[in-house]
Amino acid sequence: MRVALLxxxxxxxxxxxxxxxxxxxxxxxxxxxxxxxxxTRVNEHVPDVQDAPIVSDIDAVDAPIDALIVxxxxxxxxxxxxxxxxxxxxxxxxCDVIAGLHYFLAEDEEFARLADENDCELRxxxxxxxxxxxxxxxxxxxxxEVILTVGTxxxxxxxxxxxxxxxxxxxxxxxxxxxxTGQTGIMIEGWGVPIDRTISDFTAGAVERMIxxxxxxxxxxxxxxxxxxxxxxxxxxxxxxxxxxxxDRLVLCHEAGREAIHGYEDFPLPPIETYVDRYENLAxxxxxxxxxxxxxxxxxxxxxxxxxxxxxxxxxxxAPAADPIRQGVDDLLEVLL
Amino acid sequence: MRVALLxxxxxxxxxxxxxxxxxxxxxxxxxxxxxxxxxTRVNEHVPDVQDAPIVSDIDAVDAPIDALIVxxxxxxxxxxxxxxxxxxxxxxxxCDVIAGLHYFLAEDEEFARLADENDCELRxxxxxxxxxxxxxxxxxxxxxEVILTVGTxxxxxxxxxxxxxxxxxxxxxxxxxxxxTGQTGIMIEGWGVPIDRTISDFTAGAVERMIxxxxxxxxxxxxxxxxxxxxxxxxxxxxxxxxxxxxDRLVLCHEAGREAIHGYEDFPLPPIETYVDRYENLAxxxxxxxxxxxxxxxxxxxxxxxxxxxxxxxxxxxAPAADPIRQGVDDLLEVLL
Numbered sequence: 001m002r003v004a005l006l007x008x009x010x011x012x013x014x015x016x017x018x019x020x021x022x023x024x025x026x027x028x029x030x031x032x033x034x035x036x037x038x039x040t041r042v043n044e045h046v047p048d049v050q051d052a053p054i055v056s057d058i059d060a061v062d063a064p065i066d067a068l069i070v071x072x073x074x075x076x077x078x079x080x081x082x083x084x085x086x087x088x089x090x091x092x093x094x095c096d097v098i099a100g101l102h103y104f105l106a107e108d109e110e111f112a113r114l115a116d117e118n119d120c121e122l123r124x125x126x127x128x129x130x131x132x133x134x135x136x137x138x139x140x141x142x143x144x145e146v147i148l149t150v151g152t153x154x155x156x157x158x159x160x161x162x163x164x165x166x167x168x169x170x171x172x173x174x175x176x177x178x179x180x181t182g183q184t185g186i187m188i189e190g191w192g193v194p195i196d197r198t199i200s201d202f203t204a205g206a207v208e209r210m211i212x213x214x215x216x217x218x219x220x221x222x223x224x225x226x227x228x229x230x231x232x233x234x235x236x237x238x239x240x241x242x243x244x245x246x247x248d249r250l251v252l253c254h255e256a257g258r259e260a261i262h263g264y265e266d267f268p269l270p271p272i273e274t275y276v277d278r279y280e281n282l283a284x285x286x287x288x289x290x291x292x293x294x295x296x297x298x299x300x301x302x303x304x305x306x307x308x309x310x311x312x313x314x315x316x317x318x319a320p321a322a323d324p325i326r327q328g329v330d331d332l333l334e335v336l337l
Numbered sequence: 338m339r340v341a342l343l344x345x346x347x348x349x350x351x352x353x354x355x356x357x358x359x360x361x362x363x364x365x366x367x368x369x370x371x372x373x374x375x376x377t378r379v380n381e382h383v384p385d386v387q388d389a390p391i392v393s394d395i396d397a398v399d400a401p402i403d404a405l406i407v408x409x410x411x412x413x414x415x416x417x418x419x420x421x422x423x424x425x426x427x428x429x430x431x432c433d434v435i436a437g438l439h440y441f442l443a444e445d446e447e448f449a450r451l452a453d454e455n456d457c458e459l460r461x462x463x464x465x466x467x468x469x470x471x472x473x474x475x476x477x478x479x480x481x482e483v484i485l486t487v488g489t490x491x492x493x494x495x496x497x498x499x500x501x502x503x504x505x506x507x508x509x510x511x512x513x514x515x516x517x518t519g520q521t522g523i524m525i526e527g528w529g530v531p532i533d534r535t536i537s538d539f540t541a542g543a544v545e546r547m548i549x550x551x552x553x554x555x556x557x558x559x560x561x562x563x564x565x566x567x568x569x570x571x572x573x574x575x576x577x578x579x580x581x582x583x584x585d586r587l588v589l590c591h592e593a594g595r596e597a598i599h600g601y602e603d604f605p606l607p608p609i610e611t612y613v614d615r616y617e618n619l620a621x622x623x624x625x626x627x628x629x630x631x632x633x634x635x636x637x638x639x640x641x642x643x644x645x646x647x648x649x650x651x652x653x654x655x656a657p658a659a660d661p662i663r664q665g666v667d668d669l670l671e672v673l674l
Contacts, residue, residue, distance in 0.1 A: 076470050077538070102536075102538070134413050134570040136570075136601075137569035137598075137603065137604060196537055199534055199536065200533055200535055200536070200573045200574045200577055201414070201439070201533040201570075201571060201573075203537045203573040204569065204570050229619065231623075232472055232541065232580055232581075232623045233471040233472035233474065233542060234471070234538060235577065235579075236540040236573040236574065236576050237538060237573065239566070239572045239573050240573030242572075243572045264473075264474050266474065267474060267622065267623065281615065281618070282615075284607075285604065285606075285607045286568075286569045286572075
């Protein structure tokens with residue numbers, strides 16, 4: 001599938017869906033749409049992913065494409081009016097449009113009409129199945145070892161870490177699968193439930209259902225975590241995943257230098273060393289687990305500072321740690337598999 | 338308003354909505370529907386609430402009524418087929434039907450048609466507003482002292498404790514209000530958001546909205562808690578309320594003798610004394626709070642055993658405790674106000 005990725009004013013740092021697709025999906029990316037960085041190329045900003053030109057709008061995409069993917073997820077998951085011409089343009093060209101917003105494209109009158117007229121599809125991957133229900137507390141019964149990424153905050157690399165761990169485990173000959181819980185993971189893997197969009201009573205149950213669905217077919221499940229249990233807005237999502245997944249091992253994800261909750265600067269992160277007990281103690285009454293490894297995003301640091309930061313992070317959590325992108329995940333898999 | 342309460346096979350122990358209405362609502366209860374205890378009266382089972390006859394079905398309700406209220410909330414919130422004749426019978430009599438189920442009566446074809454034909458209303462109080470969004474972490478800004486009930490499990494008396502505290506505070510001359518978060522509280526108070534039905538990304542935000550709405554108009558807000566942070570299915574709801582409410586004080590609610598999660602008997606409750614740190618540590622990164630008092634449901638105990646249990650509970654949590662129904666809440670208010 002040949003796609004364009006919409007990431008206006010947010011590429012690369014606040015466009016984690018676009019980046020995830022450039023890095024992990026099997027799509028051929030024809031262009032990234034970002035009016036701020038238009039004229040540059042993806043690899044000028046992020047060297048180690050699929051390259052593509054960055055253009056100002058959908059009309060500047062010359063190559064034929066199958067789909068436009070909304071590659072950003074603003075706080076609240078709303079649809080920004082300035083994106084409308086690109087979505088309209090894509091539909092008028094007969095492209096599908098795929099989004100992971102809380103705002104469902106299929107419920108937008110103009111988009112629905114254009115999709116109908118041009119015989120193309122609006123795919124809202126953040127729409128959960130309608131038959132979810134409460135957890136029965138059974139995820140612990142599956143044969144697979146369940147490994148869950150958890151975070152010191154949102155946007156710390158949980159999706160990236162999950163993907164890197166699962167791919168490296170598979171390359172090493174293990175039968176490993178990803179359990180995607182967010183829009184990017186779902187777009188990459190082609191299945192999954194957008195956990196942050198589930199009804200809170202059913203959040204743990206939705207995770208349990210995925211674990212039960214995949215858990216007897218693989219030796220290892222790498223569950224994509226969401227948010228953080230210290231987050232003022234998203235902790236409900238995190239807590240539901242933690243208890244619903246009943247993970248055997250946790251991987252704590254952090255961004256080097258992050259000192260306050262992303263977008264909530266009045267809320268400082270608690271000391272890193274306290275997160276191990278926080279996650280283990282919250283999980284324990286439902287399922288005993290341990291923080292077995294750490295993943296640190298050091299993308300803002302130069303090499304020596306990054307290596308120091310990884311060492312410091314490993315000391316703080318008293319477990320092996322690595323930057324999955326800079327260093328790979330072999331050291332982490334050694335303790336996880 | 339004159340009502341009948343549907344509570345088949347569950348009255349009184351598993352009919353907390355029916356009991357809450359009998360105890361706190363201003364409705365005149367004409368009858369309780371329970372085919373198992375039909376022929377007895379409410380006060381034979383529960384002495385200290387509004388009395389009413391218990392009958393086998395809607396046709397046995399002789400008095401004219403304005404509404405039938407579904408007074409039970411089974412795990413999963415489904416509608417049981419055996420209730421259908423009563424709802425149909427009520428609608429055919431021209432009564433409104435009010436429910437707090439995850440299954441929305443208004444979306445049931447037969448009920449919708451009958452309601453239309455008989456000019457009566459189907460009220461699903463578990464349907465949250467459509468414009469909820471993420472928390473901004475602002476609930477701590479309100480003038481009111483915010484007091485939240487939390488539990489060792491679900492069904493431990495959080496709603497009852499909230500109502501008793503707010504009513505006693507008001508009687509003592511304080512300006513106190515309830516923030517209802519569940520179907521029963523909403524039916525009693527006439528406002529509120531059913532938090533367990535909100536999208537998990539917006540759970541904390543829905544609580545925050547209610548606190549901001551009421552928080553500058555009162556000196557004390559008593560927030561009705563839900564579930565428990567150690568619950569395998571419902572902890573997401575609890576965590577969202579804990580962080581969304583940014584409470585100044587917590588009241589820990591427990592049922593004497595409860596040893597395992599209600600309906601999840603493979604999951605033992607952790608030791609009571611650990612709950613204080615569990616709740617305080619989970620809340621702290623968002624808003625510092627303390628477990629200032631405890632409420633113990635001793636309804637299954639005789640008087641001497643109940644008093645012993647209250648003392649033991651107070652020791653375990655190192656705070657004043659009482660059974661709100663047996664002993665009143667004056668001792669609790671002394672430390673809370």
